[in-house]
Amino acid sequence: MIALIQRVRHARVESGGETLGSIGAGLLVLLGVEAQDQHSHADRLLHKVLHYRVFTDENGKMNLNLLQSGGSLLVVSQFTLAADTAKGLRPSFSGAAAPQQAQDLYDYFCQAATAAVPTATGRFGADMQVSLQNDGPVTFWLQT
Numbered sequence: 001m002i003a004l005i006q007r008v009r010h011a012r013v014e015s016g017g018e019t020l021g022s023i024g025a026g027l028l029v030l031l032g033v034e035a036q037d038q039h040s041h042a043d044r045l046l047h048k049v050l051h052y053r054v055f056t057d058e059n060g061k062m063n064l065n066l067l068q069s070g071g072s073l074l075v076v077s078q079f080t081l082a083a084d085t086a087k088g089l090r091p092s093f094s095g096a097a098a099p100q101q102a103q104d105l106y107d108y109f110c111q112a113a114t115a116a117v118p119t120a121t122g123r124f125g126a127d128m129q130v131s132l133q134n135d136g137p138v139t140f141w142l143q144t
Contacts, residue, residue, distance in 0.1 A: 001045045001105065002032035002081040003142045007054050011074045011132035013122040020128070021120025026071030027054070028132050031109060032081025033102040034095050041144040042109045048142050049073070050116055062138070066117060073113050076122040076130055077106045099125065 005027050012022040029049060054062050055069035066073070079102060083091035097105065103124045113119040122128045 001034065001037045001041045001109075001144050003045055003049055004030040004032075004078070004081060005049060005052065005054070005140050005142060006030075006132065007135045007138035008074075009133040009135045011130065013074060013076050013120075013128050013130050015123055015126040015128045020122050020126075021074055023072035023074045023118070023120050025069070025135070026117075027066055027073050028130070029073055029075045030078040030081060030130075031075055031106060032078055033097040033105045034082045035097050035101075037097060037101075037105055037144070039105070039108055042105050042112065044144045045142060046109055046112050046116075048144075049113075052140065052142065054138050054140065072118040072120065074120045074122075075106075075110050075113060076128060077102070077124045 008028050010024050011028040013020050050067055051065045053065050055064040057063040079096050082096035083093055085091050106124050110121050
């Protein structure tokens with residue numbers, strides 16, 4: 001599994017003019033699922049997302065994680081993260097999970113996240129528009 005995380009001051013995801021989810025300060029997680037991924041990968045990745053120290057402490061150093069900062073998560077499915085871009089000028093998605101597997105793992109990840117911190121989500125498979133105010137900017141690629 002892949003998570004592109006961005007520290008945000010606020011973020012929102014919409015589809016068809018409807019706001020699906022929004023958060024204040026926290027992390028926007030663009031989540032990609034690969035063919036070999038299982039629930040154990042989702043568990044490990046969520047642990048990393050929740051505990052990755054990307055928030056500043058009283059000294060201005062990135063020493064605090066999401067749990068310590070009191071922030072929220074906005075999780076948006078993004079299968080394009082699983083693209084192979086090594087060759088040519090068109091991405092290959094042969095390594096991406098099949099839609100049903102990807103949705104199962106996306107849902108599993110979101111449910112587990114909701115148990116830990118306030119979590120908003122997009123809609124799996126929908127055409128979505130994401131808006132955010134990146135804080136820093138601070139962006140990291142996490143992978144299991």
